[in-house]
Amino acid sequence: MTRLNPATTPRHQLLAEKARRKKEAALSAFIAKKAEIDEMLERLQALSADHFNAHPDEINWGDVGTLEHYASQLKRITDSASNEGEYAE
Numbered sequence: 689m690t691r692l693n694p695a696t697t698p699r700h701q702l703l704a705e706k707a708r709r710k711k712e713a714a715l716s717a718f719i720a721k722k723a724e725i726d727e728m729l730e731r732l733q734a735l736s737a738d739h740f741n742a743h744p745d746e747i748n749w750g751d752v753g754t755l756e757h758y759a760s761q762l763k764r765i766t767d768s769a770s771n772e773g774e775y776a777e
Contacts, residue, residue, distance in 0.1 A: 692705055735741065740758075742751050767773035 692702055694702060768775045771777050
């Protein structure tokens with residue numbers, strides 16, 4: 689795409705082009721961040737399917753505490769994203 693010449697382009701067109709570029713950049717950043725979250729969710733799903741690499745004969749209260757920590761962090765995230773709990777409007 690050809691850039692507009694600030695010396696010859698009306699100010700309103702320059703501002704509109706700048707706004708369009710900012711919006712395009714924001715959309716690209718949003719899509720990239722969503723892909724990052726999707727990848728993290730896939731990794732968590734795989735870990736959960738494998739019982740977070742825990743073996744039934746070796747489970748102890750430390751493992752329970754670790755899962756409690758994970759659950760509390762995920763609850764904060766899901767409550768925030770869903771406007772629930774302390775994030776309810």
